Amino acid sequence: xxxxxxxxxxxxxxxxxxxxxxxxxxxxxxxxxxxxxxxxxxxxxxxxxxxxxxxxxxxxxxxxxxxxxxxxxxxxxxxxxxxxxxxxxxxxxxxxxxxxxxxxxxxxxxxxxxxxxxxxxxxxxxxxxxxxxxxxxxxxxxxxxxxxxxxxxxxxxxxxxxxxxxxxxxxxxxx
Numbered sequence: 001x002x003x004x005x006x007x008x009x010x011x012x013x014x015x016x017x018x019x020x021x022x023x024x025x026x027x028x029x030x031x032x033x034x035x036x037x038x039x040x041x042x043x044x045x046x047x048x049x050x051x052x053x054x055x056x057x058x059x060x061x062x063x064x065x066x067x068x069x070x071x072x073x074x075x076x077x078x079x080x081x082x083x084x085x086x087x088x089x090x091x092x093x094x095x096x097x098x099x100x101x102x103x104x105x106x107x108x109x110x111x112x113x114x115x116x117x118x119x120x121x122x123x124x125x126x127x128x129x130x131x132x133x134x135x136x137x138x139x140x141x142x143x144x145x146x147x148x149x150x151x152x153x154x155x156x157x158x159x160x161x162x163x164x165x166x167x168x169x170x171x172x173x174x175x
Contacts, residue, residue, distance in 0.1 A: 005128070005129050005165055006125065006126050006127060006128055006129065007123045007124065007125050007126070007127045007128075007129060007131075007132055007146055007157050008125035008126065008146070008155075009129070010129060010132075010157050010158075010161040010162065010165060011125060011146050011154070011155040011156065011157050012155050012156055012157070012158065013154075013155050014050070014153055014154060014155050014156065017049075017050055017156060018032055018033070018036035018049045018050065019049060019050035019051070019052055020032050020049055020050075020051060020052070020062075020112060021051070021052055021053070021054070022051050022052065022053055022059055022060070022111060022112060022113035022116065023111050023112075023113065024111065024112050025108060025109050025110065025111060025112065026067055026070050026071065026107065026108045026109070026110055026111075026112055026115065027108040027109060028112075029049060029062055029067060029112045030067060030108070032049060033047070033049060033064070033067070036049075047063060047064050048061045048062060048063040048064075048142065048143055049061065049062050050143075050156070051112060051113065051116045056153075057153065058119050058145050058153045059113070059116070059118065059119060060113075060116035060117050060118045060119045061116060061117050061119065061143055062112050062115060062116040062117070063117070063142070066115045066116060066117060067115065069115060070107060070110060070114065070115030071104040071107050071108060072104075072107075119145050120139070121135045121139045121141065121144060121145075122144065122145040122146065122147045123135065123144055123145075123146055123147075123157065124146065124147060124148065124150075125146055125148060125154065125155075129157070129162055129165055129166065130166070132144050132157050132162050133162045133163075133166060136159050136162065141159070142158065142159045143156050143157075143158055143159070144156060144157050144158075
């Protein structure tokens with residue numbers, strides 16, 4: 001039954017997941033992602049990398065979406081925000097296409113800390129997986145850090161394992 005399962009039952013050890021320091025450039029992060037996440041032998045889901053500070057404290061995660069957002073030309077960010085949701089983005093995407101090679105290569109030199117998603121929510125190894133599910137859903141997270149004693153980062157729990165465990169409980173309950 002899922003309510004007896006706790007986070008440590010699903011947790012992945014911190015060293016089993018790709019990680020980089022916050023000062024790496026977006027370009028360097030792309031290299032790490034291509035080597036560690038996008039290989040046929042080991043395609044980790046979700047496609048994100050952990051980001052650490054100089055004392056090896058977790059400061060955030062960076063996903064493929066974060067990187068692509070970081071490479072977006074600056075003027076498109078202000079245009080899109082000013083217009084709100086744009087019904088036909090074909091003109092903007094064509095404009096991005098023509099600007100991509102020049103400006104995006106410059107943007108790729110920014111530190112990954114500028115585009116990462118900061119780590120703000122966490123669970124402990126003894127927390128129920130339902131707490132992890134709640135935090136993930138309400139904070140739009142695919143990865144959730146696991147901290148011992150509210151400070152030592154020991155691992156992470158992924159949405160896929162939480163979903164698998166909770167969905168198994170639902171399916172087992174069918175008659």
